Amino acid sequence: MNTNQDVYILAIDGPVGSGKGTIGQMIAKHYGWHYLDSGALYRAFSYAADQNGISSVDDQALRELINTLDIMFIPTEDGGAAIQINGEDVTDKVRHEDAGKLASEYAGKPVVREILFDLQKRAARAPGLVADGRDMGSVVFPQADLKIFLTASAKSRAQRRYKQLKLKGFDVNLTRLVEDIELRDQQDATRTHSPLVPAADAIVLDTTSMNIEQVFEKIVSLIDK
Numbered sequence: 001m002n003t004n005q006d007v008y009i010l011a012i013d014g015p016v017g018s019g020k021g022t023i024g025q026m027i028a029k030h031y032g033w034h035y036l037d038s039g040a041l042y043r044a045f046s047y048a049a050d051q052n053g054i055s056s057v058d059d060q061a062l063r064e065l066i067n068t069l070d071i072m073f074i075p076t077e078d079g080g081a082a083i084q085i086n087g088e089d090v091t092d093k094v095r096h097e098d099a100g101k102l103a104s105e106y107a108g109k110p111v112v113r114e115i116l117f118d119l120q121k122r123a124a125r126a127p128g129l130v131a132d133g134r135d136m137g138s139v140v141f142p143q144a145d146l147k148i149f150l151t152a153s154a155k156s157r158a159q160r161r162y163k164q165l166k167l168k169g170f171d172v173n174l175t176r177l178v179e180d181i182e183l184r185d186q187q188d189a190t191r192t193h194s195p196l197v198p199a200a201d202a203i204v205l206d207t208t209s210m211n212i213e214q215v216f217e218k219i220v221s222l223i224d225k
Contacts, residue, residue, distance in 0.1 A: 008033070008128035010223065011137035014150035015185050015196060016100060017157030019207055019215060023150065024132035025081075026216050027223075036123040037073065037081065038133030038140070039103065041116055043094045044071045044083055046106040059111040066115045096170065097161075097180060104184055107134070108191040134188060137199035148219060149198035152208040154181050 010027060012020045021037060028035035046056075048069055054061045073081040083091045093099060106112050120140050123129055131140065137147035152160075158177040165172045188196035198204050203222065207215050 006126045007124050009124055009141050009144040009146075010128070010130045010219075011141050011144040011147045011199070011202075012130065012132040012150060012219075013134055013136050013138070013148070013196070013198065013202065014132075015134075015157065015188065016181055017161045018150040018152050019160065019212060020132040020150050022212060023215055023219065024130045026212075027219060028128075028130040030216075030220065031128055031223075033128035033130055034123060034125050035081070036120060036129060036131040036133075036136075038116075038120055038131060038136060040073065040081070040083055040094060041071065041119065042107045042112070042133075043099045043103040044085055044090065045069070045112065045116060046102040047090060047094050047099050048085055049106060050102050056106045056109050056112070059109075062109075062111050063115065092168065095168075097165070097172070097177070100184065101180070104187050108187070108193060110193050113193055134196045135194040137202050138197065139194050142199070146222060147199045147202035148222075149202040149204045150215070151204065151206050154178055154185065156208045157181055 010033075012024050014020045021039070024037070025035055027033070045066070049056070049062060049065055052065060054065055070084075070086050072084045074084060076082055082089055083094050117140065120131070123131065124141070131144075133140070137144050137149070155178055158174060158181050161181070162172055162174045162177055185196070205215065205218065
């Protein structure tokens with residue numbers, strides 16, 4: 001159990017397109033808890049590093065970069081969050097698939113995980129926190145009160161992502177999305193540091209045949225118990 005009894009921590013991990021972001025925001029809103037989108041944090045940092053011409057292997061430059069960045073998540077009326085870097089709205093750029101590939105590259109570097117680790121830990125504030133990402137339950141919040149690992153077939157996740165991006169006006173190809181997701185899965189699962197695997201005490205939910213409401217109701221029932 002979480003050692004800080006004033007803060008309930010729900011960790012939701014899973015591969016890209018598993019629905020953890022949508023579910024995490026719904027749960028946070030339902031209970032009035034704080035929300036941490038660790039994937040967006042990594043995307044924002046990786047995007048900034050790339051824009052500044054900093055390689056993922058340049059440890060010193062990456063350490064210096066974090067001191068120049070003000071990364072903020074601004075709640076939106078639809079329950080999501082706009083992402084700002086030094087006052088500039090980069091939400092669409094950070095949410096794009098290219099940014100996801102960059103994040104996968106940078107996130108595998110020990111120095112990047114070290115830089116962002118403390119920022120994530122500080123997100124645990126009363127009355128509760130929903131933290132979604134790749135290693136929330138296994139690394140960042142091993143003391144979480146409940147750990148959920150969401151998964152689904154690559155094809156199912158690609159179809160969900162395709163619909164999201166099309167609604168936002170992006171020109172995307174479903175076949176390429178499936179290929180990209182399978183590649184991301186392989187990279188995330190086999191990286192040396194913080195690989196994408198369920199925590200030993202996580203509850204694994206395969207959402208391939210579940211809709212978002214069913215997943216939400218299942219997790220709420222687990223929390224309420």
